[in-house]
Amino acid sequence: MVGTTASGEARAAGGREQRVTKQKVAVATALDELDDFVSTQELHRILQDRGASVSLATTYRIVQSMAEDGLLDVLRTDDGEARYRRCDAHGHHHHLVCRRCGKAIEIEAPAVEAWASRIAAQHGYTSVEHTVEIFGLCPDCSAAVAAEAADGGR
Amino acid sequence: MVGTTASGEARAAGGREQRVTKQKVAVATALDELDDFVSTQELHRILQDRGASVSLATTYRIVQSMAEDGLLDVLRTDDGEARYRRCDAHGHHHHLVCRRCGKAIEIEAPAVEAWASRIAAQHGYTSVEHTVEIFGLCPDCSAAVAAEAADGGR
DNA sequence: TTCACTGCAAATGCTTTGCAGCGCC
DNA sequence: GGCGCTGCAAAGCATTTGCAGTGAA
Numbered sequence: 001m002v003g004t005t006a007s008g009e010a011r012a013a014g015g016r017e018q019r020v021t022k023q024k025v026a027v028a029t030a031l032d033e034l035d036d037f038v039s040t041q042e043l044h045r046i047l048q049d050r051g052a053s054v055s056l057a058t059t060y061r062i063v064q065s066m067a068e069d070g071l072l073d074v075l076r077t078d079d080g081e082a083r084y085r086r087c088d089a090h091g092h093h094h095h096l097v098c099r100r101c102g103k104a105i106e107i108e109a110p111a112v113e114a115w116a117s118r119i120a121a122q123h124g125y126t127s128v129e130h131t132v133e134i135f136g137l138c139p140d141c142s143a144a145v146a147a148e149a150a151d152g153g154r
Numbered sequence: 155m156v157g158t159t160a161s162g163e164a165r166a167a168g169g170r171e172q173r174v175t176k177q178k179v180a181v182a183t184a185l186d187e188l189d190d191f192v193s194t195q196e197l198h199r200i201l202q203d204r205g206a207s208v209s210l211a212t213t214y215r216i217v218q219s220m221a222e223d224g225l226l227d228v229l230r231t232d233d234g235e236a237r238y239r240r241c242d243a244h245g246h247h248h249h250l251v252c253r254r255c256g257k258a259i260e261i262e263a264p265a266v267e268a269w270a271s272r273i274a275a276q277h278g279y280t281s282v283e284h285t286v287e288i289f290g291l292c293p294d295c296s297a298a299v300a301a302e303a304a305d306g307g308r
Numbered sequence: 309t310t311c312a313c314t315g316c317a318a319a320t321g322c323t324t325t326g327c328a329g330c331g332c333c
Numbered sequence: 334g335g336c337g338c339t340g341c342a343a344a345g346c347a348t349t350t351g352c353a354g355t356g357a358a
Contacts, residue, residue: 017333017336017337018337019331019332019333019336019337019338020332020333021331021332021337021338021339023338023339024338039322040322040323041321041322041323053340054339054340055339055340055341056323056340056341057323057324057325057339057340057341057342058338058339058340060322060323060324061324061338061339062338064323064324076230076232076234078230079322079348080230080234080235080236080322080347080348081234081321081322082234082322082323096273096274096277096279098279099281105277107273109269109273111265111269112266112269112286115263115265115266116288119250119261119263119288120250120288120290123250123259123292123293124292124293124296125250125252125288125290125291125292125293125296126290126291126296127253127290127291127296128288128289128290129288129289129290130286130287130288130289131285131286131287131288131289132266132284132285132286133284133285134270134273134274134279134282134283134284134285135282135283135284135285136274136279136280136281136282136283137279137280137281138277138278138279139277139278139279142278142279142280142281171311171312171358172312173311173312173313173356173357173358174357174358175312175313175314175356175357177313177314178313193347194347194348195346195347195348207315208314208315209314209315209316210315210316210348211314211315211316211317211348211349211350212313212314212315214347214348214349215313215314215349218348218349233347234322234323234346234347235346235347236347236348309358310356310357310358311356311357311358312355312356312357312358313354313355313356313357314353314354314355314356315352315353315354315355316351316352316353317350317351317352318349318350318351319348319349319350319351320347320348320349320350321346321347321348321349322345322346322347322348323344323345323346324343324344324345324346325342325343325344325345326341326342326343326344327340327341327342328339328340328341329338329339329340330337330338330339330340331336331337331338331339332335332336332337332338333334333335333336333337
C-alpha cells in the first residue's frame with residue numbers, strides 16, 4: 001500500500017505543486033514492497049515486470065525527487081552506482097547492508113553520532129555530516145557463498 | 155568500503171612484474187605532495203600543469219592499480235565520483251574530510267570498529283566491512299563560507 | 309629482444325536533459 | 334484549460350578498453 005501519499009503536507013515553500021500520477025504511485029508502491037536497496041535500473045526493470053510502464057528517465061526523476069524529499073535512503077556502491085530504499089523512519093540512522101542481495105537492516109548508534117560530532121568539533125570542522133554503513137553478507141548469502149566455494153568454483 | 159581493508163589477496167602469485175615508468179613516478183609524486191582527496195580528473199589536470207604528460211587513461215590505470223595495492227585511500231563523493239589520497243598508514247582508519255576543499259584528517263576509532271563488528275555479528279552477517287567518513291567544512295572553509303554569506307550571496 | 313606500459317580514441321554504463329504531447333487538478 | 338509530468342532519444346560524464354607503438358629490464 002502506498003499509504004502516506006495522502007499526507008497533505010502543504011509544502012510551505014511557495015510554488016511547486018506535486019501531482020499524483022500513476023507512475024509515481026507505481027514507483028512508491030514498488031519501493032514500499034521492497035526491503036532491499038535497489039539501483040534505479042533495477043527498480044525500472046521491476047516496474048516493467050509488474051506491467052507498470054514507467055520509462056527509465058521518469059523512474060530516475062521520481063526516485064531523485066523522492067530522495068530529495070527525504071523519503072528514501074540513498075547509498076553508493078563501490079562502482080559509483082546509486083541505490084535507494086524506502087525510508088520510513090525519518091530520524092538519522094545507518095544500515096547494515098548485504099553486499100550480495102542488498103537486504104538492509106536499519107541501525108541506530110547514538111554513540112557513533114556523538115563520537116562523530118566530538119571529533120569534528122575537536123578539529124574545528126563545521127556543518128558536519130557523516131556516513132556510516134556496514135557491509136557484509138547476510139546469513140542467507142553467507143551460506144550461499146560458502147556452498148559455491150565448496151562447489152569448487154566450477 | 156573505503157579501501158584500507160588490507161586484503162593482500164591474490165598478489166602472491168609470483169607473476170606480474172611491475173615496471174617503473176616516468177608516468178607512475180609522476181603520479182606517485184603528485185599524490186605524495188597532495189594532502190587532499192582528488193578525483194582522477196583533477197589529478198590528471200594537475201599532472202599536466204606540472205608539465206608531466208600522462209594521458210587521462212593512464213592516470214586512471216595507475217591510480218586504480220595503486221588503490222588495489224592499498225597505497226591509496228578511496229572515497230566516493232555524493233555524485234559518484236571517486237577521489238583518491240595518498241595513504242601512508244596502512245592500518246584501518248577513517249577520515250574527517252572538508253567537503254569544500256578536500257582537506258582530510260585521518261582518524262582512528264577503535265570503539266567504532268568494535269561497535270560495527272558487534273552489530274554485524276548480532277545479525278549474523280559475515281565478511282564485514284564498513285565505511286565511516288565524516289564530512290564538514292574545515293576551519294578555513296567555514297570562514298570563507300561565512301564571509302560569502304555575509305557578502306549577500308553575490 | 310621481450311613484454312609491460314602508454315596514448316588515443318572508441319566504447320561503456322549510469323544518469324540527465326530537451327522537447328513535444330498528455331493528462332491530473 | 335493550464336501546467337506539471339511523461340516518454341523518447343540524444344547528450345553528458347566519469348571510467349574502461351582495444352590496439353598498436355614505445356621503452357624498461
